[in-house]
Amino acid sequence: MVKVRIWGSLQSATDDRAEVEIDAGTLRELLDGLAREYxxxxxxxxxxxxxxxxxxxxxxxxxxxISPDSEVVLLARLRGG
Incomplete structure (x- = not known):
């Protein structure tokens, strides 16, 4: 399981949880797991x-x-300006 810190306004989509756990070994698995769980x-x-x-x-x-001990943070897409 990977601990994912949910940043800012994205927390409203995770029942206001600032941290969630997802079973994932790659970025794609992480995003798929987040979509499935939330x-x-x-x-x-x-x-x-x-x-x-x-x-x-x-x-x-x-x-x-992504390893289980990785520090993972989910953010709204960062865009340059």
Whole structure:
């Protein structure tokens, strides 16, 4: 299981939980698990999110490995301006 910190407004889709646990070994498995466990999060996941794994932000790197002791943070997609 991977502990995922849910950042900011995304918490409203996880019943205001700031941290959840998902069984995942890759970024794709993590996002699929989040959509399955928290259906209210699915629209945001489909629009796009950023995931920080051990301090590095990933957007579409589906096969990025995640270990159970990784620090994982789910954020609304970061966009430059």
């Amino acid at each position: 259906p209210a999060l699915r629209p945001q996941l489909e629009r796009g999110v950023s995931v920080a794994i051990d301090g590095k932000v990933y957007n579409d790197s589906w096969f990025t490995p």
